Amino acid sequence: MNLVAQLKQIAGDANVLVDAADMAPYLTDWRKRYTGSAQAVVRPGTTDEVAQVVRACVAARAPIVPQGGNTGLVGGGTPDASGRAVVMSLVRINRVRTLDTANDAITVEAGCVLQNVQDAARAAQRLFPLSLAAEGSATIGGNLSTNAGGTQVLRYGNARDLTLGLEVVLPSGEIWDGLRGLRKDNTGYDLKHLFIGAEGTLGIITAATLKLFPLPAAQVTAFASTPSLHAALALLNRARAAAGPALTAFEVMSDLCLRRFAREFPGVRLPLPLASPWFALLELSDHESAAHAAERLQAILGPAFEADEVDDAVVAQSISEARAMWAVREGIPEAHARSGGNVKHDIALPVSAIPDFVAATDAQLLQRFPWIQPSTFGHLGDGNLHYNMGTKDGVPIAVAFEHQKEINRIVHDAVAARGGSISAEHGLGQLKRDDIGRYKPAVELELMRRIKNALDPLNLMNPGKVI
Secondary structure, eight states: OOOHHHHHHHHHHHGGOHHHHHHHHBBOOOTTTOOOOOOEEEEESHHHHHHHHHHHHHHTTEEEEEEEOOSSSSTTSSSSSSSOOOOETTTTTEEEEETTTTEEEEEEEEBBBHHHHHHHHHHEEEOOOOOOOOTOOOHHHHHHHOOOOTTTTTHOOOGGGGGGEEEEEEEOOOEEEEEOOOOOOOHHHHHHHEETTSSSOOEEEEEEEOOEEOOOEEEEEEEEESSSHHHHHHHHHHHHHHHHHGGGEEEEHHHHHHHHHHHHHTSSSOOOOOOOSEEEEEEEEEEEEEEEEHHHHHHHHHHHHTTOOOOOEEESSSSSHHHHHHHHHHHHHHHHHHHTTBBBBBOOOOOHHHHHHHHHHHHHHHOTTTTTEEEEEEEETTTTEEEEEEEOOTTOOOHHTTTTHHHHHHHHHHHHTTTOBBBBSSOOOTTTTTTTHHHHHHHHHHHHHHHHHHOOTTOOOOOTSSO
């Protein structure tokens, strides 16, 4: 029996796609930068079916490419062009298995859409804080495989910090049940951390036990303009000192990002006039009351005005106004995509290094490429910038893509020189797989290879990604 017939026997005829048109949505990444080929797309419905599929593929020596919502930005969930791979979509494995409010934990399957996890938690008067622009289609398995960050890392941490336990199908086809809802378990190696951030190269995450938190009594959101990134950093430090862990988000956006957003979404009103070079979005979560939250925010903004850290600010007076502010921030990537895209950089730096990095690297890029237009936004609170390069009006974006390698080298060298990382939350995938050898120590790369070879000696788990 050939592999496709075995897969149909495992998952059912309707869940094994072999027609080119049916497979097409699974073979191209969200940015449409990578398109591969596969002998089949299989959609198993249980963890046991995933294990059976893995064993069948290993016997046939067929590479396996795990895929969640296919919202990744580095080509980590699409196959190569050989046509040998089997793409394994986990979207049918999507149940909320258990929710334990006394333990503040929820166990969900890998294909569960992030927003559905948030909704399940909220229905139980709990918060699952992982939040990002693609939360309506991104899945938990994908979030964990890239160690997703999002907008509330400042308070709650990355996906790794929100994970208590995992269920994983190993490259051998064995199932590791590590779904322990424990905050303390000092019994040897913490194996879950091998698979979080590994982009499916070491095994397939099929379920996770995740941390929940009490729902805040109120959230207050403000949109502020600021004269410089140095001023924005001063505002961040002021907000941290005044609010402590109540500060759940601090985002920055350049005026160029907002101008692009306004151009692509002309029907959307911006919260403030575009009269400053930088803008910040602050969110405070309060466990007392909305009035208490508003007082804390005013205690931040008032002195910030006096210290010239803020030019102007508006505070959301309703949930709808707060959502409108967040819609502007979260709509920036879509605005860039509508206008043709850009050369993306998802970088992490010490927060203190960000203003000087942006000033120096902007100048270096503009000296080399006078047509370049930096479009910078991101999570200033945790040091993660989306430092993207577009082109000035009249210059096709294709020009930037033609120089992508040189642009990347300039940016990544500048990041490395300041002790940063070339991937903060998107992963390496295909996009940055070759670049990482320039920036990681040789001993670190060798340790990664040893782990990969020990768990996946046939190199069948998402080959060509990460390392």
